[in-house]
Amino acid sequence: MLNSSIRLSVDIGGTFTDVVLDKGDALISTKVLTTHQTPENAIIEGMSYVCKKSGVNPEQISQIIHGTTLATNALIERRGAKTALITTKGFRDVIEMRTESRFEQYDLNLTLPDPLLPRNFRYTIDERMQADGKVLIPLNCQKLDLLVNEIKAAGFESIAIGLLHSYANDAHETMIAKVLAERIPDAMVSVSSQVSPQMREYERFNTTIANAYIKPLMKSYLSRLKERLANEHANCPIFLMHSGGGIISLENAAEFPVRLVESGPAGGAVFAAHIAARHGLDKVLSFDMGGTTAKICLIKDQTPKTARAFEVARTYRFKKGSGMPISIPVIDMVEIGAGGGSLAHVDSMCQIRVGPESAGSEPGPACYNRSGLEPAVTDADLVLGKLDPTNFAGGSIILDPLASKTALQLHLGNALNMNAQTAAFGLSEVVDENMANAARVHAVENGEDLSEFTMIAFGGAAPLHAGRLCEKLGIKRMLVPTGAGVGSAIGFLCAPFSFEANRSQFMRLSYFDANAIKVILNDLNSEATTFVRSCNPSAPIAAEFKVYMRYSGQGWEIPVQLTKAQAQTPDVDTFQALFEREYTLLFGRIVDGLDVEITVWSVNATTPAQAVTPVEAIQTLQALTTEKTRALFDPSLEIVTTAAELPRADLTPGQQIGGPAVITEDETTVVVPTSRVATGLSDGTIDVSEKRVP
Numbered sequence: 001m002l003n004s005s006i007r008l009s010v011d012i013g014g015t016f017t018d019v020v021l022d023k024g025d026a027l028i029s030t031k032v033l034t035t036h037q038t039p040e041n042a043i044i045e046g047m048s049y050v051c052k053k054s055g056v057n058p059e060q061i062s063q064i065i066h067g068t069t070l071a072t073n074a075l076i077e078r079r080g081a082k083t084a085l086i087t088t089k090g091f092r093d094v095i096e097m098r099t100e101s102r103f104e105q106y107d108l109n110l111t112l113p114d115p116l117l118p119r120n121f122r123y124t125i126d127e128r129m130q131a132d133g134k135v136l137i138p139l140n141c142q143k144l145d146l147l148v149n150e151i152k153a154a155g156f157e158s159i160a161i162g163l164l165h166s167y168a169n170d171a172h173e174t175m176i177a178k179v180l181a182e183r184i185p186d187a188m189v190s191v192s193s194q195v196s197p198q199m200r201e202y203e204r205f206n207t208t209i210a211n212a213y214i215k216p217l218m219k220s221y222l223s224r225l226k227e228r229l230a231n232e233h234a235n236c237p238i239f240l241m242h243s244g245g246g247i248i249s250l251e252n253a254a255e256f257p258v259r260l261v262e263s264g265p266a267g268g269a270v271f272a273a274h275i276a277a278r279h280g281l282d283k284v285l286s287f288d289m290g291g292t293t294a295k296i297c298l299i300k301d302q303t304p305k306t307a308r309a310f311e312v313a314r315t316y317r318f319k320k321g322s323g324m325p326i327s328i329p330v331i332d333m334v335e336i337g338a339g340g341g342s343l344a345h346v347d348s349m350c351q352i353r354v355g356p357e358s359a360g361s362e363p364g365p366a367c368y369n370r371s372g373l374e375p376a377v378t379d380a381d382l383v384l385g386k387l388d389p390t391n392f393a394g395g396s397i398i399l400d401p402l403a404s405k406t407a408l409q410l411h412l413g414n415a416l417n418m419n420a421q422t423a424a425f426g427l428s429e430v431v432d433e434n435m436a437n438a439a440r441v442h443a444v445e446n447g448e449d450l451s452e453f454t455m456i457a458f459g460g461a462a463p464l465h466a467g468r469l470c471e472k473l474g475i476k477r478m479l480v481p482t483g484a485g486v487g488s489a490i491g492f493l494c495a496p497f498s499f500e501a502n503r504s505q506f507m508r509l510s511y512f513d514a515n516a517i518k519v520i521l522n523d524l525n526s527e528a529t530t531f532v533r534s535c536n537p538s539a540p541i542a543a544e545f546k547v548y549m550r551y552s553g554q555g556w557e558i559p560v561q562l563t564k565a566q567a568q569t570p571d572v573d574t575f576q577a578l579f580e581r582e583y584t585l586l587f588g589r590i591v592d593g594l595d596v597e598i599t600v601w602s603v604n605a606t607t608p609a610q611a612v613t614p615v616e617a618i619q620t621l622q623a624l625t626t627e628k629t630r631a632l633f634d635p636s637l638e639i640v641t642t643a644a645e646l647p648r649a650d651l652t653p654g655q656q657i658g659g660p661a662v663i664t665e666d667e668t669t670v671v672v673p674t675s676r677v678a679t680g681l682s683d684g685t686i687d688v689s690e691k692r693v694p
Contacts, residue, residue: 008050008061008234009492010043011264012068014360015291015341016393016460018486019046021054021061022493028054029486031393031460031667036362039070040225044232058234065492067241067263069292070221071214075261075324076313078116080213081157081188085117086147086176087205088164089124094202095209103321113313113324116209121156123147125163125176131506133168139175148183159184160212162192162205167504170197188215195256196327198600199504203309203327210326211258218257222250239497239535241267244329245304246498246606249535261312262330264488265295269304269331271491272456275481277302277612278683285439285453286333287469288487289462291341291378292358296439297333298446298453305446306559307332308502308548308600329500329604334442338434340378340461341365344427346415352423354431366407367399375411377431377461379404380424384633385643386464386662386671394666421633421640429635432465436472447586450475458487463670467659467688468635471675478676482684485667497539498606499531508552509596512572520601521545521567528605539607543567548600549579551591557599558582616682624655632660634674641674651680658691 005024010017012034020029028050035041043066051058074080087094095115104110125147128137151159159180166173170193177191190212196204226238240253243262253260265288272286276299284299298305310330311323337356341364344354354377359365365376367389381387382404389399405420412423443450455478457466463480470478483490501524507513525543532541545567548557560578575598580590624646632643643660648670651663656679659672663686672678672688679687 005062006056006060007063007065007493008047009065009489010046010067011267011486011489011492012039012042012066012070013264013290013292014069014073014358015339015364017042017046018489019043019050020483020486020489020493021047021050021056023054023056026054027483027490029483029489029667031485032396033362033364034360036360038224039068039221040228043225044228047229047232047234058229058232061234061236063236064229064234064238065241065247065495066225066238067267067488067492068260069264071218071257071260072262072312074214074217075116075210079217080116081216082155083117083121083158083160083209083213084151084154084156085122085160085162085205085209086151087122087124087162088128089126091164091201091205092122092124093119095122095205097202099202099321101321112322116206116213116324123151127163127172129163129165129169129172131165131168133165135169135171139172144176144179148179152184156187157216158188158190158212160190160192160205160208162201162208164201166193167197167199167204170194188212188219190215195258197503198308198327199506200327203325206325207258207327210261210324211256214257215254218260219254222254226250241492241495242499243310243331244306244498244500244604245270245331245495246500246604247492247495247535248497248499248531252499252531252534258326259328261326261328262310262333265297265333265335266331267488267491267495268295268458269297269299269333269491270495271458271481271487272297273299273302273304274491274494274610274612275456275479275685276454278615279479279685280614281454283448283453285450285455285475287435287439287455287457287462287466288459289435289457289465290339290459291461292337292339292360293335293356294338294435294438294459294462295333295335296435296442297331298442298448305332306330308559308602329502329602334438336434336438338377338431340381341376342431343374343376344380344412344430345374346412350416352412352416352426352430354427354434365404367401367404368397369400369403373407375404375407375423375427377427379407380427381461381464383408383421383424384428385631385640387669388630388664391664425633425635425638428465428468432468432472432635435465436469439469439473454479456481458484460485460668463668465671467671467673467676470688471636471673476690478688480670480686480688483667485665494610496607496609497532497535498604499528500602500604501525501528501531502600502602504600505598507598509572509576509598512570512575514570514572517570517601518568521603524601524603525605528603532605532607536607541605541607544604544606546602546604547575547598548602549575549596549598552595552597558586615685618654618679618682620654621679622655624651624657626650626657630662632662632671634660636673636675643672648686651678651686653680653682653684655680
């Protein structure tokens with residue numbers, strides 16, 4: 001008989017695969033190296049370990065929740081299926097022409113990412129819809145038959161359909177999809193009016209192509225995973241974390257794999273929001289650093305900031321517009337190539353550069369002794385004393401300090417005339433400054449002052465670097481929760497079942513139509529609720545209503561939240577007031593005399609959030625001393641200091657230890673700088689705050 005309280009979550013990263021077993025009264029976790037060719041192997045290995053450690057048989061697991069970077073990596077590495085695009089005549093080159101926006105205005109040698117599909121894989125059909133959904137040029141069935149014959153002969157595995165204004169009327173796309181299903185049944189089909197029914201054809205076409213491009217890969221992987229788990233007697237429902245911070249069924253994930261592109265980082269943001277709620281924090285900077293990337297997210301009022309579009313594979317770091325746009329609901333975060341496995345080199349200007357290339361799990365940093373020869377962030381951390389070579393990943397990987405020093409000296413030190421330790425310091429400072437810059441830019445773009453925020457650090461590498469990051473950003477307080485090393489996987493267990501339905505339908509407030517609005521929002525509510533019901537038929541479902549609005553003539557919109565009552569009884573004055581409030585919060589003032597437009601309507605159906613128990617305040621504090629020490633390089637002082645070293649379990653609630661200190665556990669290490677003091681909180685979280693000046 002299944003025990004409904006036993007759940008398993010799995011987060012596949014570029015370097016490590018994190019596995020967490022939730023028994024209801026305890027979490028048992030592990031990290032294993034990701035097996036890139038067959039990712040399911042690492043899942044089975046991790047599941048076997050946590051089941052054995054907890055005394056649970058795989059058949060007792062009632063639910064598996066999974067997040068993965070496979071979709072993202074396939075797009076970045078261009079490892080997708082042979083894919084065709086069918087689009088409206090005259091719009092074949094939209095994905096190559098992009099938009100008129102130049103993210104680097106004065107760069108004459110601007111480097112843009114190549115489109116996913118070459119021009120000869122893009123086909124056109126003579127048809128046309130108007131922006132209001134009326135048919136301008138009917139679809140010619142005879143020409144469609146000829147086109148399908150041509151595509152069939154070319155042997156495409158997957159086909160994307162993206163027609164002009166299909167978000168307003170999907171009749172032509174539906175007709176083409178039906179013919180393809182009949183004539184080429186083995187090919188997978190992605191329809192833009194289902195994948196991303198939003199205005200702006202460049203973003204919509206690109207999202208649909210991306211979905212088609214990775215669909216065969218993800219369907220094959222998810223099918224293999226289900227079979228392998230069943231063979232291990234874990235024959236239970238499997239759900240996937242999607243980029244918007246919720247959970248969808250395996251079947252929906254296989255149909256719309258583009259929604260999985262940010263699934264792992266989204267789990268981390270949900271985890272940080274859950275910790276923020278437990279500690280009563282309204283302004284939080286989530287910092288998730290793993291083996292391959294670092295992710296930064298703003299969380300206000302215990303809710304991660306969301307968006308309806310993001311970019312992957314940026315050619316210019318921090319530059320919006322330099323990547324591949326994906327138009328789906330997503331938790332808004334900044335992701336940079338700065339993980340434990342990120343590789344360093346010296347450029348032509350004699351400057352240390354770190355990432356975005358990563359050693360990953362194969363071969364890994366030089367200290368792994370798996371044939372990796374170039375220095376990675378982990379090598380610098382080891383040389384600087386942040387890591388114990390005999391107790392990395394719970395002792396499952398023995399690190400080689402000599403290999404790290406050799407790689408640092410050979411690739412950085414010799415070129416810059418410095419020793420290995422100084423090279424390690426330079427590498428570490430560069431990667432920390434890269435992350436600090438990303439956080440600053442993200443905060444400024446959202447009108448926030450980071451000095452008012454509390455950082456929540458998690459991921460295998462984040463607690464190693466978070467203290468220094470706080471010093472650079474002027475953040476006074478940082479929390480490192482229990483299970484920080486596998487935070488994203490724990491976040492999967494906290495996430496609700498949810499699905500966000502979007503639709504573009506243009507409306508000016510000067511032509512406000514309350515009845516039309518009610519129909520749009522009711523249809524979207526029904527669509528989103530149906531998706532959630534397919535995952536969890538019995539749970540109560542709440543609806544979150546949102547519209548995207550702008551002043552007439554502006555090129556982009558801002559999200560405006562509606563209550564259920566405001567959605568059911570729409571009123572033009574209420575919509576105007578809500579928009580002006582949000583616009584003022586973001587830009588400081590409103591613009592008089594301009595009409596306001598609504599471009600996108602959104603309903604997110606979600607099951608109730610997991611109940612949160614507030615953390616009890618610590619009443620008394622007690623200084624903790626330890627005899628064990630380790631040599632640690634303090635970057636703020638630029639010297640090697642003697643740091644206290646203790647296991648995390650020794651820092652019990654109410655106990656404090658001043659920096660410099662190193663707090664160890666199996667899945668990560670917390671480095672407490674000289675300027676900070678670490679305090680054990682009642683829920684096991686470590687509070688790392690500025691020392692008070694007497």
